[in-house]
Ligand SMILES: Nc1ncnc2c1ncn2[C@@H]1O[C@H](COP(=O)(O)OP(=O)(O)O)[C@@H](O)[C@H]1O
């Protein structure tokens with residue numbers, strides 16, 4: 257299916273674990289899918305939480321995951337794309353525990369080890385409206401590959417934790433370095449997760465994120481038990497509870513990003 261708009265590749269990155277990367281990827285993908293956009297999720301995390309959440313197969317049963325694709329020729333690309341997932345309109349490139357080994361092999365066996373994913377995804381330009389890349393909790397080669405392939409970047413920050421900003425300056429330095437090989441990479445902003453404006457810690461994190469990252473997305477994701485429930489039920493927040501505040505915030509975020517990125521989706525009317 258050829259798309260009228262150029263493909264936007266959004267990396268969701270922060271090497272801090274548990275800050276909401278996977279939740280953001282899955283629920284943005286679901287909302288973009290609901291807007292009739294064609295969406296691909298690329299799971300670059302060895303822990304493969306996005307694959308376990310939306311995939312119909314167990315990552316260990318998948319022959320060509322991101323791990324194999326990164327080390328292979330582009331011919332394997334069609335085998336790496338799985339159109340059947342638990343989320344309508346969303347395709348998946350599975351993650352795998354083998355990604356750790358692929359990262360080591362890339363370092364030793366490739367001339368431009370940070371640019372393999374960009375090369376592997378290049379035939380998909382114009383095929384999907386949006387590609388969302390879920391990054392691992394590290395700033396090593398897998399994250400570099402995601403940032404080198406991406407057109408845009410979202411940095412989730414756990415607002416409800418006093419350690420939410422820990423390491424962000426390292427991340428920003430890493431992003432600057434990657435811009436040497438991907439000068440067009442645009443920061444969409446930091447996304448505050450588990451945010452509660454009544455809490456002092458959240459206000460502090462909000463101020464520091466604005467200062468150190470420079471750009472905050474105008475949506476705040478609240479804490480909600482629905483997030484874990486949706487993951488356990490292998491559905492999106494919309495599938496779990498379409499009227500919950502957390503669902504509405506992700507929906508608003510997708511609409512804002514679609515407007516900013518000029519994605520020509522049509523709002524589905526299944527409410
Ligand atoms: N808004 C939220 N409210 C409550 N729990 C959340 C929220 N966002 C994420 N979580 C939970 O926090 C944990 C970490 O989130 P996750 O998206 O997996 O982070 P990461 O991918 O950065 O490691 C998961 O158990 C997830 O279900």
Ligand SMILES: [Mg+2]
Pocket residue numbers: 277278279301305306390
């Ligand atoms: Mg994750």
